[in-house]
Each structure stands twice: as C-alpha cells, then as structure tokens.
Amino acid sequence: xxxxxIGLGLIGGSFALAAKKYSIGSxxxxxxxxxxxxxxxxxxxxxxxxxxxxxxxxxxxxxxxIPVDTSLEVASSILDKINENTLLIDAGSTKTAICKLxxxxxxxxxxxxxHPIAGTEFSGPSAAYADLFLDESQIICESQKxxxxxxxxxxxxxxxxxxxxxxxxxxxxxKHIAYVSHLSHISSFMLxxxxxEKEKDERAIxxxxxxxxxxxxxxxxSSPDMWTPIFKQNQKNITxxxxxxxxxxxxxxxxxxxxxxxxxxxxxxEINAIKTILAGIKNNKTTNK
Amino acid sequence: xxxxxIGLGLIGGSFALAAKKYSIGSxxxxxxxxxxxxxxxxxxxxxxxxxxxxxxxxxxxxxxxIPVDTSLEVASSILDKINENTLLIDAGSTKTAICKLxxxxxxxxxxxxxHPIAGTEFSGPSAAYADLFLDESQIICESQKxxxxxxxxxxxxxxxxxxxxxxxxxxxxxKHIAYVSHLSHISSFMLxxxxxEKEKDERAIxxxxxxxxxxxxxxxxSSPDMWTPIFKQNQKNITxxxxxxxxxxxxxxxxxxxxxxxxxxxxxxEINAIKTILAGIKNNKTTNK
Numbered sequence: 001x002x003x004x005x006i007g008l009g010l011i012g013g014s015f016a017l018a019a020k021k022y023s024i025g026s027x028x029x030x031x032x033x034x035x036x037x038x039x040x041x042x043x044x045x046x047x048x049x050x051x052x053x054x055x056x057x058x059x060x061x062x063x064x065x066i067p068v069d070t071s072l073e074v075a076s077s078i079l080d081k082i083n084e085n086t087l088l089i090d091a092g093s094t095k096t097a098i099c100k101l102x103x104x105x106x107x108x109x110x111x112x113x114x115h116p117i118a119g120t121e122f123s124g125p126s127a128a129y130a131d132l133f134l135d136e137s138q139i140i141c142e143s144q145k146x147x148x149x150x151x152x153x154x155x156x157x158x159x160x161x162x163x164x165x166x167x168x169x170x171x172x173x174x175k176h177i178a179y180v181s182h183l184s185h186i187s188s189f190m191l192x193x194x195x196x197e198k199e200k201d202e203r204a205i206x207x208x209x210x211x212x213x214x215x216x217x218x219x220x221x222s223s224p225d226m227w228t229p230i231f232k233q234n235q236k237n238i239t240x241x242x243x244x245x246x247x248x249x250x251x252x253x254x255x256x257x258x259x260x261x262x263x264x265x266x267x268x269x270e271i272n273a274i275k276t277i278l279a280g281i282k283n284n285k286t287t288n289k
Numbered sequence: 290x291x292x293x294x295i296g297l298g299l300i301g302g303s304f305a306l307a308a309k310k311y312s313i314g315s316x317x318x319x320x321x322x323x324x325x326x327x328x329x330x331x332x333x334x335x336x337x338x339x340x341x342x343x344x345x346x347x348x349x350x351x352x353x354x355i356p357v358d359t360s361l362e363v364a365s366s367i368l369d370k371i372n373e374n375t376l377l378i379d380a381g382s383t384k385t386a387i388c389k390l391x392x393x394x395x396x397x398x399x400x401x402x403x404h405p406i407a408g409t410e411f412s413g414p415s416a417a418y419a420d421l422f423l424d425e426s427q428i429i430c431e432s433q434k435x436x437x438x439x440x441x442x443x444x445x446x447x448x449x450x451x452x453x454x455x456x457x458x459x460x461x462x463x464k465h466i467a468y469v470s471h472l473s474h475i476s477s478f479m480l481x482x483x484x485x486e487k488e489k490d491e492r493a494i495x496x497x498x499x500x501x502x503x504x505x506x507x508x509x510x511s512s513p514d515m516w517t518p519i520f521k522q523n524q525k526n527i528t529x530x531x532x533x534x535x536x537x538x539x540x541x542x543x544x545x546x547x548x549x550x551x552x553x554x555x556x557x558x559e560i561n562a563i564k565t566i567l568a569g570i571k572n573n574k575t576t577n578k
Contacts, residue, residue: 117499180498184505192563210406216473224557248479268513274481
C-alpha cells in the first residue's frame with residue numbers, strides 16, 4: 001500500500017505515523033513545500049520516500065494536509081495525475097470550497113473530503129504523533145460522491161486508526177466548526193493580544209499566570225499560515241459567530257457595570273451546563289503531547 | 290502544629306493535603322459552610338478534626354479559603370478570636386479589599402494576604418490534591434505589615450510546599466490578575482454561552498469539538514459562587530480589561546469583514562510571541578487532575 005502525504009506538518013505527519021502504526025505494509029511517500037520539513041520527516045522516519053508529480057500515479061491514496069488555500073490551488077491537478085484507483089483525501093478545516101471546486105472534476109468520485117477533528121497548537125513534522133487521531137472524530141462530507149469501493153476502504157482505514165467517522169454536509173460543517181473551533185482560536189488570539197499589549201512588565205505574567213490562562217491562551221500559539229486561509233474561506237460564518245460572541249461579552253460587561261451580580265451569577269450557573277456537553281466529548285487525551 | 294482551614298474546597302482542601310504531605314506533625318482542623326463538604330473532607334482524610342469558634346485560639350495558623358465576599362465578612366472576627374501567636378492567612382483571588390478592611394485591626398500583624406496562583410475548574414473537597422501548588426506562584430501582599438517571625442514561618446511553610454513566593458502590592462495584584470486570570474474566565478464563560486445558544490443540536494458539538502474547544506471552554510465550568518464575588522470586588526479593573534478585549538475582537542472582526550487577510554496574518558504572527566512568554570511559565574503540570 002503506497003500512501004502519499006502532501007504537507008508533512010502536524011496533520012499530515014500524524015497521518016503518516018498512524019498509517020505506519022495501524023496498517024501493516026504501508027509505504028509512506030511525502031512532500032512538503034518547506035524542504036527542511038521534508039528532510040526532518042525523512043530523518044524522523046515519518047516518511048520513507050519523496051513524493052513528486054511523477055509518482056502520484058503510483059499511490060493508492062494521497063492525503064492533502066496543507067493550508068486550505070493551497071489545497072484549492074493544487075487539488076484539481078493532483079486528481080488529473082493520479083491513476084484510476086487512487087483515492088485523494090483532503091484533511092482541511094473548511095469543506096465547502098473544496099467540495100464546490102471539485103464537483104465537476106471527471107475524477108470527483110476518487111476524492112473524499114474529510115476533517116479530522118484533532119490538533120494541537122504545535123506545527124511541523126516534530127509536532128506529529130501516531131495517536132493524534134485516537135478516538136477523535138473524522139468528519140466526512142458528500143461521501144455519496146466518492147466511489148463506493150474507495151469510500152469503504154477509506155472508512156475502514158480511518159477506523160483502523162481508531163477514528164470515529166461521522167458524515168456531515170459541507171455547509172453544515174463550516175457553520176458548526178466556526179462555533180466549536182474557529183471562534184476558540186480567535187478568542188484565544190485576542191486574549192493573548194490583550195494581555196501582551198498591557199502586560200509590558202512580563203515578570204507579572206510569569207508570576208501570576210496559572211493554568212487557567214495557559215489553557216485559554218494556548219491556541220494563540222497556532223500557525224497564522226494555517227489559520228489565515230481558514231478565516232478567509234469561512235469568513236461569512238466566522239463573522240456571524242464572532243458578532244454573537246462580542247454581543248455576549250458586551251452584555252456581560254453591562255451587567256458588571258450595572259452591578260447586576262445576581263444576573264451574572266445565574267448566567268454563569270446556566271453556562272455551567274457545558275459540563276454535561278463536555279462530558280459527552282471524549283476528554284481522556286492530553287491536549288499537549 | 291495545629292492548622293485550621295476555613296473552606297474545604299479546591300484551595301482549602303489542597304492546602305490541608307499539602308500541609309500533611311510536606312510538614313510532618315501537622316494536625317488539620319477544618320470547617321465548611323456546607324456540612325456535606327466537611328463530612329466529605331473528614332471521610333477523605335483531608336482534615337482530622339472540626340474547626341469551630343471555640344478552638345480558633347488553639348490554632349497556630351488559620352487559612353481562609355472561602356469566596357472573597359464571605360472572607361470580608363468573617364476575617365475581623367476571626368482575628369479577634371485567635372491567640373497572640375496565631376497567623377491568619379487569606380487565599381482569595383482579590384487582595385485590595387481584604388487588606389483595606391484589616392488595615393487598622395489591632396491584630397493586623399497576625400494577618401498575611403496571599404493568592405496562590407493555582408486552580409482547576411473543579412470545586413469541592415473531591416477536587417483537592419496535595420500538589421495543586423507544586424511549583425506555582427504564591428503572591429504575598431503587604432508582607433511588611435505581618436509580624437516578622439510569623440511572616441518568616443509562613444514563607445518557609447509555602448516553600449516547603451514547593452511554592453514560589455512573590456511579593457506584590459495589593460492594587461497591582463488586582464490590576465494584573467484581571468488580565469491573566471479574571472479575563473480568561475469571562476472569555477471562557479462567554480465562549481460557552483455563544484456555542485450553547487446556537488448549537489442546540491448538541492450532537493454537532495459532540496462530533497466536532499476537539500481539544501482546542503475543550504481547552505478554551507474549560508473555565509466555563511468554574512463555580513459562580515466563587516467567581517461572582519471576585520468579579521464584584523475587582524469590577525473596575527475587570528470592566529477596563531474586558532473593554533480592551535472587546536475592542537480587539539471588534540478590530541479583528543472588521544479586518545475579517547474588509548478581507549484584510551495580510552493584516553490578520555501579521556497580527557497573529559505578532560501574537561505568536563506569547564509562546565516565549567508562556568515558555569517562561571512553568572508548564573509541566575496537567576491542567577486537569
């Protein structure tokens with residue numbers, strides 16, 4: 001089984017390592033726009049050979065794990081070059097644009113749009129690890145457009161890696177993910193900005209920042225190369241969600257200014273119900289490696 | 290050494306367990322407004338005896354680990370009741386009000402205002418553990434007002450528990466802590482609110498929420514009983530910091546609406562410098578137990 005990985009960062013590298021761990025006989029081919037990432041991935045044994053345009057047709061499956069704008073630029077030409085039984089899987093954090101782009105491609109049925117719901121704030125091959133996806137959700141979109149034999153193989157492959165496969169419409173995916181992922185990243189980036197602007201005396205941050213701050217600001221370490229294109233592609237949903245978040249913060253501030261502490265109390269009490277929701281989300285993994 | 294703990298929640302319970310672990314010969318007396326918390330703490334071996342008004346005078350040290358509004362109500366009368374060598378330590382998340390309240394108390398020099406920078410989103414005796422404070426910062430305020438022998442003992446006691454002791458002015462404490470703790474809690478509560486309001490189909494949250502969401506929304510599980518009084522006491526600082534956070538979010542939204550992606554990119558790149566700051570904060574503890 002020849003597996004090609006385009007983009008040897010956290011996601012692509014972890015797919016390579018998971019394939020090696022959970023699928024005996026996997027031979028890994030990889031490429032990365034950054035030469036040093038490819039060299040690092042080779043050195044670390046994440047991939048075995050270099051992937052290039054010439055050997056695309058030798059792959060059984062190719063995973064596209066690069067920023068979502070670059071995916072749009074290269075996906076069509078990759079499909080053009082693969083053989084008639086290769087499956088191309090994209091793993092980006094937005095799904096509408098790529099599904100729309102490829103909808104009329106003659107090899108559309110050799111493409112599967114996915115979003116593995118896993119990640120850390122780290123990037124590059126050194127951030128990759130085989131169990132990043134363990135027990136995590138793998139969203140697949142428009143699976144009825146993928147050739148049944150290829151789809152069946154892919155779903156089994158994901159399950160072998162212990163991923164939970166869930167189907168979702170691309171537009172629904174982009175709308176929901178704005179709430180449960182994209183907003184978290186923006187709130188964290190802006191928290192980091194607010195604190196850094198005012199806490200020029202970094203010593204105070206060192207002494208006073210506990211686990212709460214570390215936890216809420218963690219995502220502010222995320223890669224702008226990855227996130228700028230996501231924000232661009234999901235601009236409409238994110239703008240809406242961000243507006244709702246700002247309104248909630250403004251309401252909270254008004255309650256505080258008006259000394260409406262009973263109201264603040266009952267609001268927080270209601271929000272505590274997030275416990276029940278989070279308890280339903282598998283929480284047995286560390287968020288850092 | 291008789292140690293009294295008023296409030297057997299996460300902080301008080303963890304102080305009791307740390308005292309037992311790191312100071313041989315500690316005998317723990319405890320009390321809690323909630324009878325079931327006291328019973329639980331006794332059952333778990335967190336404390337050995339019940340603390341009450343009659344035996345305050347038998348304590349060598351008393352830790353006040355209750356909501357910051359209740360601390361203001363009881364601190365004076367506790368000082369009235371202790372013997373001439375007892376030290377009263379408060380461990381609340383705001384420091385200005387308690388220092389102001391006790392400034393003219395005849396036993397002011399038997400009081401030490403502290404803020405151990407440690408916590409989780411859990412509460413009650415079952416959340417307590419002996420190493421909550423390990424390598425964390427213990428802020429002390431106005432230590433020159435505490436009797437030198439009592440201060441010296443307390444600092445050594447904290448160090449025995451592996452806490453890092455740092456002095457800070459009460460007003461400076463309340464200003465800085467609004468940035469690095471109180472704001473994190475509000476951003477997390479409002480994130481939880483925004484998602485819960487719109488994601489009525491909880492299934493989507495279950496399937497799509499990854500570690501990023503879990504991490505940023507974790508603090509929304511925090512106790513309103515503890516946090517409402519903190520927000521009240523630190524209202525002025527928090528209102529200001531919250532205003533700055535909202536402005537940053539609004540600016541980010543405007544950039545997004547105007548498709549200013551280069552600007553968004555460079556802003557996120559700058560915020561990535563938080564890595565350097567966080568690297569200076571000891572990050573070798575899990576945020577959950």
